[in-house]
Amino acid sequence: MARILIAEDDPNTIKLLNYRMQSMGHETVSAIDGGKALEMATKENPDLILLDIMMPVMSGVQVLRKLKFQDETKNIPVIMLTAKAQEEDIVDALKAGAVDYVTKPFSFAELAARVNRVLASRS
DSSP: OOOEEEOOSHHHHHHHHHHHHHHHOOEEEEEEEEHHHHHHHHOOOOOEEEOOSSSSSHHHHHHHHHHHHHTTTTOOOEEEESSSSOHHHHHHHHHOSSSSEEEEOOOOOHHHHHHHHHHHHHH
16 A cells, blocks of 8 residues: 555554554554654655654654655655644644644544545545
């Protein structure tokens, strides 16, 4: 199906998201910090990125801004996945180019529906 980059600093969340996305038939790659997320996005050319806001090296919003600035990554849709639920954080991420914003703890059924919607809009 699709290749999904999971950029998340919590190993347990990475394992869960890898398992869930793979059970939906997707291929996954992962990054544990903002710098690796940017590197993996360029190298792996994913169909979608699930991006945490609070990560070491570079925040998710900083990664998102850099992704949207680079020709090779600017069209990759990004869903922010984070514990930060303040209106300011949501607005900043959406203004930076996120296509969606999901707060933790999240319902996997809801996340799967959002992932499927974004992927369907790309085909």
